[in-house]
Amino acid sequence: MSDQLSRTFAALADPTRRAMLARLSQGRANVSDLAKPFLKKMSLPAVTKHLKVLEKAGLVTKTRDAQWRPCQLNGRGLKRAADWMEEYRRFWEESFDRLEEYLKTVAPKPENPVTARSTPKAKGKKRGRKD
């Protein structure tokens, strides 16, 4: 588990760390501001530990702004994971297509073939969904 890609995925495997990334996606934040929403559930050292995991995984970097050292999201770490994922794109798209195929088999057949032909193929979207 020593490679950087494994470290990145391991860092993402925690809801607190993903919540920290979500916060940083809004903009840079210093450690105390970043920690605030989590301090009801955990101690400051626990939050700092999570942050260290994110830093080691290359998902967060500390920048310098005068005496202030805010944290910011590091796109490169995310890119590493996204690039790996991209190799498998056809599989997650296939699983979606299979669902679409299934929905076609269970959906009632249109009575007017002209209307049916003029309907564009709704890739990955159910038309007229009730929700």
Add this chain to the structure above:
Amino acid sequence: MSDQLSRTFAALADPTRRAMLARLSQGRANVSDLAKPFLKKMSLPAVTKHLKVLEKAGLVTKTRDAQWRPCQLNGRGLKRAADWMEEYRRFWEESFDRLEEYLKTVAPKPENPVTARSTPKAKGKKRGRKD
């Protein structure tokens, strides 16, 4: 760490498990075939354990084919992780743009502006790389 997305990322945080997924991306395989390349480094129970982690994470499913129960890659599990990642796309694209900006500042300026204009924009690729 009990949510499914965390389980998925945790399952991806291991090179052996990622290698198993790479093998399954070539097609379905039964456990013994899937295990073969790893048996030099680890025992069969260790391989089976990794496979169980992938199954629990929703990344691999066992199908049924007569008496045979081959494993196959489950696109839906990957989609879950990819969807999460997608929310952060602008960050990894930004980090790429920043690199491109930097490369522009360090690259020698072309002497002939006409030649410079006719050169296509090399997005994310260094031209004339020596390797």
